[in-house]
Amino acid sequence: xxxxxxxxxxxxxxxxxxxxxxxxxxxxxxxxxxxxxxxxxxxxxxxxxxxxxxxxxxxxxxxxxxxxxxxxxxxxxxxxxxxxxxxxxxxxxxxxxxxxxxxxxxxxxxxxxxxxxxxxxxxxxxxxxxxxxxxxxxxxxxxxxxxxxxxxxxxxxxxxxxxxxxxxxxxxxxxxxxxxxxxxxxxxxxxxxxxxxxxxxxxxxxxxxxxxxxxxxxxxxxxxxxxxxxxxxxxxxxxxxxxxxxxxxxxxxxxxxxxxxxxxxxxxxxxxxxxxxxxxxxxxxxxxxxxxxxxxxxxxxxxxxxxxxxxxxxxxxxxxxxxxxxxxxxxxxxxxxxxxxxxxxxxxxxxxxxxxxxxxxxxxxxxxxxxxxxxxxxxxxxxxxxxxxxxxxxxxxxxxxxxxxxxxxxxxxxxxxxxxxxxxxxxxxxxxxxxxxxxxxxxxxxxx
Amino acid sequence: xxxxxxxxxxxxxxxxxxxxxxxxxxxxxxxxxxxxxxxxxxxxxxxxxxxxxxxxxxxxxxxxxxxxxxxxxxxxxxxxxxxxxxxxxxxxxxxxxxxxxxxxxxxxxxxxxxxxxxxxxxxxxxxxxxxxxxxxxxxxxxxxxxxxxxxxxxxxxxxxxxxxxxxxxxxxxxxxxxxxxxxxxxxxxxxxxxxxxxxxxxxxxxxxxxxxxxxxxxxxxxxxxxxxxxxxxxxxxxxxxxxxxxxxxxxxxxxxxxxxxxxxxxxxxxxxxxxxxxxxxxxxxxxxxxxxxxxxxxxxxxxxxxxxxxxxxxxxxxxxxxxxxxxxxxxxxxxxxxxxxxxxxxxxxxxxxxxxxxxxxxxxxxxxxxxxxxxxxxxxxxxxxxxxxxxxxxxxxxxxxxxxxxxxxxxxxxxxxxxxxxxxxxxxxxxxxxxxxxxxxxxxxxxxxxxxxxxxxxxxxxx
Numbered sequence: 001x002x003x004x005x006x007x008x009x010x011x012x013x014x015x016x017x018x019x020x021x022x023x024x025x026x027x028x029x030x031x032x033x034x035x036x037x038x039x040x041x042x043x044x045x046x047x048x049x050x051x052x053x054x055x056x057x058x059x060x061x062x063x064x065x066x067x068x069x070x071x072x073x074x075x076x077x078x079x080x081x082x083x084x085x086x087x088x089x090x091x092x093x094x095x096x097x098x099x100x101x102x103x104x105x106x107x108x109x110x111x112x113x114x115x116x117x118x119x120x121x122x123x124x125x126x127x128x129x130x131x132x133x134x135x136x137x138x139x140x141x142x143x144x145x146x147x148x149x150x151x152x153x154x155x156x157x158x159x160x161x162x163x164x165x166x167x168x169x170x171x172x173x174x175x176x177x178x179x180x181x182x183x184x185x186x187x188x189x190x191x192x193x194x195x196x197x198x199x200x201x202x203x204x205x206x207x208x209x210x211x212x213x214x215x216x217x218x219x220x221x222x223x224x225x226x227x228x229x230x231x232x233x234x235x236x237x238x239x240x241x242x243x244x245x246x247x248x249x250x251x252x253x254x255x256x257x258x259x260x261x262x263x264x265x266x267x268x269x270x271x272x273x274x275x276x277x278x279x280x281x282x283x284x285x286x287x288x289x290x291x292x293x294x295x296x297x298x299x300x301x302x303x304x305x306x307x308x309x310x311x312x313x314x315x316x317x318x319x320x321x322x323x324x325x326x327x328x329x330x331x332x333x334x335x336x337x338x339x340x341x342x343x344x345x346x347x348x349x350x351x352x353x354x355x356x357x358x359x360x361x362x363x364x365x366x367x368x369x370x371x372x373x374x375x376x377x378x379x380x381x382x383x384x385x386x387x388x389x390x391x392x393x394x395x396x397x398x399x400x401x402x403x404x405x406x407x408x409x410x411x412x413x414x415x416x417x418x419x420x421x422x423x424x425x426x427x428x429x430x431x432x433x434x435x436x437x438x439x440x441x442x443x444x445x446x447x448x
Numbered sequence: 449x450x451x452x453x454x455x456x457x458x459x460x461x462x463x464x465x466x467x468x469x470x471x472x473x474x475x476x477x478x479x480x481x482x483x484x485x486x487x488x489x490x491x492x493x494x495x496x497x498x499x500x501x502x503x504x505x506x507x508x509x510x511x512x513x514x515x516x517x518x519x520x521x522x523x524x525x526x527x528x529x530x531x532x533x534x535x536x537x538x539x540x541x542x543x544x545x546x547x548x549x550x551x552x553x554x555x556x557x558x559x560x561x562x563x564x565x566x567x568x569x570x571x572x573x574x575x576x577x578x579x580x581x582x583x584x585x586x587x588x589x590x591x592x593x594x595x596x597x598x599x600x601x602x603x604x605x606x607x608x609x610x611x612x613x614x615x616x617x618x619x620x621x622x623x624x625x626x627x628x629x630x631x632x633x634x635x636x637x638x639x640x641x642x643x644x645x646x647x648x649x650x651x652x653x654x655x656x657x658x659x660x661x662x663x664x665x666x667x668x669x670x671x672x673x674x675x676x677x678x679x680x681x682x683x684x685x686x687x688x689x690x691x692x693x694x695x696x697x698x699x700x701x702x703x704x705x706x707x708x709x710x711x712x713x714x715x716x717x718x719x720x721x722x723x724x725x726x727x728x729x730x731x732x733x734x735x736x737x738x739x740x741x742x743x744x745x746x747x748x749x750x751x752x753x754x755x756x757x758x759x760x761x762x763x764x765x766x767x768x769x770x771x772x773x774x775x776x777x778x779x780x781x782x783x784x785x786x787x788x789x790x791x792x793x794x795x796x797x798x799x800x801x802x803x804x805x806x807x808x809x810x811x812x813x814x815x816x817x818x819x820x821x822x823x824x825x826x827x828x829x830x831x832x833x834x835x836x837x838x839x840x841x842x843x844x845x846x847x848x849x850x851x852x853x854x855x856x857x858x859x860x861x862x863x864x865x866x867x868x869x870x871x872x873x874x875x876x877x878x879x880x881x882x883x884x885x886x887x888x889x890x891x892x893x894x895x896x897x898x899x900x901x902x903x904x905x906x907x908x909x910x911x
Contacts, residue, residue, distance in 0.1 A: 044708060052513045053530050054788070055523075060496070073496030075517045085496060088481075092493035095483065095566055126534065147710035147831060182710060182831040189712065189832040228677045228911040258486055259589045260625060262632055339492050372836035375825035376858040376908075380625055381632040381669075385858035385908040387836035404834075406858050406908020408677070444911045446677030 006159055006169050010035065010057065013077040014161045020079075021063055021086050022163060028064040028104045030162040032295075032336045033057065038154030041129035048126055050150070060336025063089045067098040073336045102319040102340060106164035107297025118153070118173070118200035125151060128206055132179045135206075139214040142183045142221065146213075148193065149179035153201050160297065168297045172289050175201040181213040183221050190220035190403070192369070195429050197288060216368065220389055223403025225447030226365070231392075232419065233407060233443045234359065236368040237426040241433035243370075244278075244347060247411045249379040251280075251305050253320035254342050262380050263311065263412065271311045273418035275352060276438075278306040280315065280331065282345035288431040291345045296332035300345065303329040309416075315342035349435035352421025359420065359439050360393035367407060382412035388445075405447040409440075417441045449602065449612070451475040451501070451519060453546065456604040459524045460543055463505045464606055466528065467537030470506040472605040474745065475519075476787040479600075483566050484593040485573045488581070493566070500787035503527055507535045509772050513790040544608030551613050551742020551749070565645050569594040572655055573620070579659035580624050584667050589625040594618070596645060603747040611747035617641070617892060618648040619738070619881060624662040626670045635665025635822075635841070640738040640881035640892065647736055665822055665841045672853040675842055675909030681817035682859065682902045683810045683845065687878035688823045690895035692902075693728055693800050694884070695826040695835040696863040697721075701730075701755055701763075702781070702793040703770025704887055705830035712833040712864055716761050722867035724759040725803055732780055732796035738881035739797040739894035746782035746791050753779045755798075759867075767793040785889025792888035799896030803873025810872050810901040812848040818907060819843045819850055820859075825882070833863035839907075857909040866905060874898035 014031045021029035040052035059082070060073040072088035074081045129151050136146040157171035178195035194212040196205045235243060247262075250271075255261040263271055282291040282300035291300050296318055304312050316324075317332035317340060333343030371387035378384070385408040392400040422437030456473050463471035481495030501519060505512040505528070512531040516523055573592040580590045597617040604610050619640030626633050637658055641648045652658065684692060697713075705711035713721055722728075732741050732750030741750045746768050754762050766774070767782035770793045782791035811819065819842065826837025842854040861869075879896035 047510060048534070049509070050511050050513065050790070051531060051534070052790070053527060054515045055517070056500075056515070056788070057517050071494045074499070075497065076499040077517075081497065081499070088495055088497075092495065095490045095493045095570065097489050097491060122533065145708060145710060145831070147705070147708045180831075191829055191831040225906075230911055258491075258591075260591065337494070337496060339494060371829070371834070371860070372825075372827055372838060372858050374827070375838040376836065378634060378856070380634045383855055385675075385838070385856065387834070387858060387860040387908070404860070404906065406677070406836075406860055406906065408857065408908050408910060444677060444909070446906060446908045446911055448678075 010159070013059065013082065014159065016079060017059060017061060017082050018161065018163050020083055021061060024086050024090060026063040026065055028163045030062045030104055030160060032060040032334060033159045034156070034336055036154055036156035038152060039125070040150060040152040041125060042150035043129045043133040046130065046134065048129060058336045059085065061085055061089050063093065064104060065093055067100050068093045068096045069099050069102055070096060071339055099319070101322040104162050104164055105296045105298070105318060106162070106166045107168060108166060109168040109293040109297055118202055120201045125201065128177065132177060132206055132210065135210045136179055136181050136214055139210065140183065140218065142185045143181055143214065144184040145182045146179055147182055151175070151177045166297055168293055173200055174288065175204055177204045177206050177209055179209045179213050181217040183217045185221050188221055190217045190223065192216035192220060197430055199288060219391070219401050220403050223389060223401040225404040226392055226400060226402050226445065227448050228446045230442045231445050232362065232364040232439060232441055234364060234366055234437050234439045236366070237428045237433065237435060239367050239370050240435055240438060241428040242373050243411065244433065246373055246377045246384070247379050247382065248344055251315050251344070252342055253314040253316045253324060253326070256314065257320050257323050260380070262382060267311055267314065269311060270309050271412065272306055272309040272415040274309040275418050275421055276306055276309055276415060277350040279304050279348050280344055281348045284346045284348055284434065286427045286431060286434045287346045294330045294332040295334040298328065298330040298332065300330050303331060315344060317342050347433050349438065351423060351425050351436045353423055354420045356422045356424065356437050357396055359422065359437060360396050363392060363394045364439065365392050365402065365445065366390045382410040384409060384411055405445055407443055407445055409443040414440050414443060450477055450600060451602055453604070453610065455521055457543060459503070459528060460604065460606045462525055463528050463532065464541050464543055465539055466532040467535065467540055468505045468507055468532065469540055470606055472504040472603065474502040474787055475602040476500060477600045478786065479598045481596045482593055483569060484591070485577055486591050488577050490570060498786060502787035502790070504790055505531055509769065510535065511769060511790055515787050541606060543606050546604065546608055546610040549609060549611040549743065549747055568645050568649060572649065575655035576622055576659045579656045580663050583659065583663045584626070586626045586628045586667060586670065587624055587663065588627045591623045593621045601745070605747065609747045611743050613743050615642065615741065616644045618643060618645050620648065622658060622662050624666040626666040628670055631670055633666050633670040635662040635669070637661050638881060641736050642738055642740045643736050651736065668841055668853045669855060672855045675818065675854040675857040675907060677907060677909040677911040679904050679906050681814045682905050682907065683814070683817070683819045684823065684900050684902065685821045686874065686876055686898050687880040688882070688895060689820065689899065690799050690880070690897035691823050691826050691837050691882065692866070693897060694795065694798055694895045695828045695837050696861065696866050697728070698730070698795045698798050699828045699886065700830050700833060700863050702765045703767060703774050703776065704792040706764050707770050707773035710831045713761060719761055720759050721761045721864065722756055722759040723870045725873045726756055726759050726867060726870050727801040728756040728799065729754050729801060730765055730795050730798040734797050737797045737879060737894050738892050739795070741796060744780045744782045745784045748778055748780040748782065750796065751780040765793045765795060767791055783888060783891050785891055789888040792886065794886060794888060794891055795884060795893050797879060797894035797896070799877060799879060800873060800898065800900065802875050802877040802898045805872040805874050807874050807899045810874065810899060811845055811850060813901065814845045815847060817845045818854060819845050828863070834860070835863060836860045857907050860906050860908065866902060869903045869905065870900050871903050872901035874900065
């Protein structure tokens with residue numbers, strides 16, 4: 001993993017793809033490569049139960065011919081497979097509609113992200129995987145198991161090359177450790193997961209995962225439902241990130257072009273409390289890595305999506321910007337398997353000015369775990385209803401650990417009813433969201 | 449044949465030479481295509497070929513797994529070296545002579561054909577689009593897409609197995625979006641078959657019916673009242689209503705959780721875990737059903753597995769490692785999304801069997817509760833049995849009658865609790881296609897049930 005240059009075999013295969021596409025009749029062509037290597041270790045009953053290594057590669061091609069665009073991908077980079085991929089993309093052109101706004105960009109960018117390499121011996125990695133399990137079990141005699149735990153590390157890389165001479169490349173190493181604590185007491189069970197993500201193995205904090213998973217599972221063992229009703233609610237950084245992630249379609253210019261945007265009549269208008277300002281911030285220092293260029297090769301920049309409650313901007317690529325006659329925000333996103341789209345980088349909510357203690361005088365529910373995010377939300381209507389766990393605060397103290405409830409509401413209404421923002425910023429586990437405590441004035445809770 | 453059998457033998461022999469007890473190669477070629485209709489036009493056509501090799505080596509019960517997109521000898525041998533670096537010992541096993549296993553010849557509905565037959569799907573989806581748009585002016589958009597796959601697999605293992613299978617899949621996703629006075633709503637359907645487009649079209653040939661269903665759900669939920677919150681009786685519709693059994697029970701019966709004692713049912717074999725009206729099966733052999741397989745992803749023939757009989761736990765879902773760790777017989781349930789995942793015990797077509805109660809009797813037995821006509825997905829934490837699933841098209845039941853539509857809500861509970869709360873099981877079983885995500889990736893599964901009545905469950909509506 002010590003060579004940050006793109007493998008010459010991959011570069012040659014990309015060049016071959018351009019050549020084959022041109023000779024097959026494409027006007028212009030772009031080839032995208034994603035690849036990486038990974039090591040994964042899991043422990044069970046004091047032994048390494050799973051040891052996984054992988055090496056992956058995928059090519060995706062985007063062909064342009066007379067305003068039509070065809071895409072296809074292949075995980076095999078032998079010449080025969082590359083030709084099959086091009087043939088598939090050409091076949092898809094027969095059915096494709098004209099896309100006059102989608103044009104190839106001639107950009108060049110090589111990542112200058114600091115190189116973070118790790119020489120930790122494999123033995124140490126095995127030791128950490130085993131420790132994640134054994135330390136959780138040793139924390140309390142109520143721990144029944146640590147069923148999901150382990151480490152993973154590796155790198156991911158991406159490159160794009162096109163027939164206009166454009167070429168972009170970057171590689172990011174990463175490491176992760178995670179654990180879960182399953183506790184049982186008096187016939188009741190509770191489980192909590194925690195993970196930590198870093199640039200390299202030596203930066204991992206296994207103690208954080210061990211302590212947090214056991215601490216929260218212990219809390220949940222005492223959890224009971226609260227009375228059904230409307231509550232002031234705030235979410236932990238991970239849960240708040242998930243909530244904004246589920247409804248991120250409200251920032252998609254592609255959804256606006258396609259007629260599926262949930263707030264299409266409110267672009268440029270007030271959609272949230274004036275307290276809320278949210279920026280897509282690709283180069284934020286809190287990110288695992290700054291994102292220096294988007295998937296069309298444009299240099300990234302801050303994008304002020306919500307300014308004091310106003311839906312100020314959307315995620316644009318060159319095609320949506322051209323079609324809607326708006327400015328490109330350099331949020332292009334494309335994977336080898338997909339079409340050109342838009343995507344977020346790191347989202348950051350501007351800090352407020354209230355002390356966190358001030359939110360906890362009157363009863364307020366803190367949600368630190370949610371279930372059913374993939375199914376309990378409708379990004380189009382804004383309605384959501386999730387299983388949840390957390391704790392009820394009052395007079396600055398924890399009044400009750402809460403479990404077995406649901407929290408429901410309408411996201412687009414809830415962001416209009418923000419009561420206040422805390423004065424400290426937090427970053428979520430995946431380092432993709434930074435926010436202060438955001439207190440929603442009234443969400444529906446079903447419990448007892 | 450996707451892979452050179454001599455190379456397979458050499459790789460497995462190399463692994464056994466390092467002292468492994470078992471070695472397996474899973475070779476996959478997956479030809480996928482997807483076509484999307486948006487705004488009454490073909491919006492997007494995409495597709496490609498996944499190709500890769502998964503290598504599994506087992507020492508005792510320890511699983512080592514590697515995958516790569518390269519079929520080159522040196523790459524595969526180097527993967528064996530990397531995997532065995534900590535476990536190498538004297539040779540324990542001899543490589544068995546390979547004998548070929550193929551799935552039953554008649555398990556696929558329809559002949560194998562090219563996966564990229566698009567004109568038929570385009571014509572059918574345009575009919576749905578036209579029909580849907582003509583039904584209500586409050587419709588703002590209709591989005592349709594058709595997925596076609598042909599997954600070819602080849603499995604070799606050191607116990608002498610050489611298996612091949614071809615798995616065609618076709619699924620049509622349709623969504624209607626509606627808007628009125630600032631309110632937005634959606635209605636969706638996603639039928640799928642284990643077979644090609646022709647098999648799909650034989651089973652689902654009524655475009656007006658599909659259009660009517662998505663428009664009805666979108667318009668009904670547009671004008672719906674908030675769903676009440678709290679514990680109450682609930683009637684779940686047949687077909688996708690079966691997601692409750694999938695989440696509340698099915699995942700807890702997979703040896704993937706049972707072997708770690710991370711399932712609340714791990715020590716409940718032959719015990720009463722559900723109400724006596726509940727009998728449930730997981731059947732991988734249903735002709736043309738979305739979750740069917742001829743062979744599982746470890747080369748074992750698919751089976752019909754009786755999970756619960758009259759409320760009593762009768763079987764777990766068992767894969768090879770699950771059998772090694774628990775001692776239960778394999779049930780042909782080793783499944784994986786692709787070569788990127790080691791197989792794990794997973795569901796196939798899972799359903800509650802038909803009972804004797806009528807739907808009308810269920811409704812008339814409830815003074816105040818809800819009826820869930822259309823359900824979304826869900827999830828479960830096997831260690832605690834806590835599950836959730838989403839109700840989408842929902843109605844109020846008042847004084848024994850279905851009255852007004854309600855906005856959707858999440859229903860939550862724990863598996864052991866809710867299985868005891870099922871008091872009535874209807875007589876009209878139906879299945880529905882879904883996608884299940886778990887440790888070995890996302891796989892096609894079917895859920896199903898006749899309508900059922902749950903006496904008490906927590907509904908996460910508007911308090």
